[in-house]
Amino acid sequence: MALCKFNVIKSIYPPKGVDVLNVWADLDRSEAGYNAALKLRERMKLVNVKVNILMPPQELNDEKSIDWNDILIFLGKSYFS
Numbered sequence: 001m002a003l004c005k006f007n008v009i010k011s012i013y014p015p016k017g018v019d020v021l022n023v024w025a026d027l028d029r030s031e032a033g034y035n036a037a038l039k040l041r042e043r044m045k046l047v048n049v050k051v052n053i054l055m056p057p058q059e060l061n062d063e064k065s066i067d068w069n070d071i072l073i074f075l076g077k078s079y080f081s
Helices: 032-045 068-075
Strands: 020-024 050-054
Touching: 020 032, 032 050
Parallel strands: 020 050
Antiparallel strands: none
């Protein structure tokens, strides 16, 4: 299941049989992506679904945010294998 906007995450409930969600959150100065992922984790505890939050391994310098597509561009697909 892929999500594009952090405000959509508020209404997500996984299909029956899903017991783990991996959330590939954006790294941004406002921490909106991370905070949304934390809220999802708390909500999923109520339905016994584990949530793994993955954050980009870069530090913010002059960028407003870094997402996983940036990591793909910066580090290449070999980073994910």
